[in-house]
Amino acid sequence: MASNDPALEITGLAAGYRGRAVIENIDLVVRRGEILGLLGANGSGKSTLLRAVTGLLSPFAGRVAIDGIDLAGSPERAKARFGFAVDPADLPEPLSGRQYLELVASLRNCPLDDASISEGVRRLGLEPWLVEPIADYSLGTRAKLSIVAALVGAPPLLVLDESLNGLDPVAAWEVKQMLRELASSGRHAIIISTHVVETIPALCIGAVLLAGGGIAARWDNSALAAALHPPGAFEAQVMATLRAPASGAERRLSA
Numbered sequence: 001m002a003s004n005d006p007a008l009e010i011t012g013l014a015a016g017y018r019g020r021a022v023i024e025n026i027d028l029v030v031r032r033g034e035i036l037g038l039l040g041a042n043g044s045g046k047s048t049l050l051r052a053v054t055g056l057l058s059p060f061a062g063r064v065a066i067d068g069i070d071l072a073g074s075p076e077r078a079k080a081r082f083g084f085a086v087d088p089a090d091l092p093e094p095l096s097g098r099q100y101l102e103l104v105a106s107l108r109n110c111p112l113d114d115a116s117i118s119e120g121v122r123r124l125g126l127e128p129w130l131v132e133p134i135a136d137y138s139l140g141t142r143a144k145l146s147i148v149a150a151l152v153g154a155p156p157l158l159v160l161d162e163s164l165n166g167l168d169p170v171a172a173w174e175v176k177q178m179l180r181e182l183a184s185s186g187r188h189a190i191i192i193s194t195h196v197v198e199t200i201p202a203l204c205i206g207a208v209l210l211a212g213g214g215i216a217a218r219w220d221n222s223a224l225a226a227a228l229h230p231p232g233a234f235e236a237q238v239m240a241t242l243r244a245p246a247s248g249a250e251r252r253l254s255a
Contacts, residue, residue: 004031006068007081007157007189008053013062015052021060022048024213030189030206032156035179037200038193040210041242046193049210050161053191054084067156080108082157083150088142088166093135097126097145100134101152110153120148123174139166147175151182158182160192164199176203201227201234209241217241 008030016022023045030036040046051057053064055075064071067081092100098112101121105112121127124144129137137145143166150158158179164172180203182188194200200207205221217237219227227234 004033004186006030007032007066008191009063009065009068010053011063013049013052013059013064015048015057015059015062017048017057022213023052023210024061026062026215028208028215030157030191032189033183033186034206035183035190035192035204037204037207038191038210039195039197039200039207039238042195044210045213046210047161050084050159050191050193054082054159055079081155082159083152083155085143085146085150085158085160085163087161088139088146091134091137091142091146094133096131096133097137098130100145101130101149104149104152108153108155114153116151116154117148120151120178123178124148124171140168140171143167144171151178154182154188156188158188158190160190162193162195164192164194164196179203197235197238198232200224209238211242 006029008028010026010028013026014021014024026049038046038049048057052059053071055071055078064078066078069078069081071078095103101117102112105114105117110116121130124147126141126144126148129141129145134142134145143163147160147163150160164175167175179190179192183190183205192204201224204224207219207224208215209217219234224234227237
């Protein structure tokens with residue numbers, strides 16, 4: 001597929017737990033070449049949405065397509081088209097970093113010396129840790145390993161759930177550079193969930209805000225660029241939307 005083709009298409013998605021919907025009527029498209037920021041307060045449904053997108057949670061309604069492949073209809077084919085940076089706390093502690101990367105590489109039919117692995121390991125300084133058990137890793141080192149694992153095989157869609165949390169400033173800068181490079185290649189789409197609102201305008205070319213069980217606001221690339229000036233303008237827009245009484249109406253922001 002070419003740049004600007006959808007790597008993720010979500011239509012009418014509803015998902016939740018024990019019969020209770022956390023998110024409903026979600027429509028979203030993320031195209032190759034895009035980095036989309038996913039924002040929301042705690043409990044807004046960010047992780048629920050990403051769990052439904054990655055097949056970890058069966059939706060109540062709607063459709064998810066990864067790189068044009070229906071997730072419900074062809075789950076194995078669809079799951080082979082994305083990389084998911086899992087919660088660092090969910091990494092298998094008995095394994096070493098190298099063993100975990102070997103496991104992910106085997107699942108994706110990818111050699112361990114694949115450039116997507118070696119480059120990530122080098123740039124994030126993981127090499128000395130690969131022989132150590134994950135149980136001995138700090139939060140930041142676990143986050144680095146999770147991100148590198150998501151990159152294995154260079155899948156069209158990358159999904160990062162709060163993956164910048166716990167990273168030191170140097171590692172966070174390097175990860176952002178890597179994401180920008182992947183997006184600019186036109187071969188990858190990236191969706192990154194974060195509660196660090198101020199990182200979004202400088203990193204992403206689009207953003208959505210979850211609130212009240214749905215998408216409360218969307219920002220396109222021009223709106224995010226405009227929100228860099230004056231400093232704090234984007235954060236103010238997000239806070240205003242979160243504080244507004246729930247109306248069920250979605251705000252679309254553009255410059």
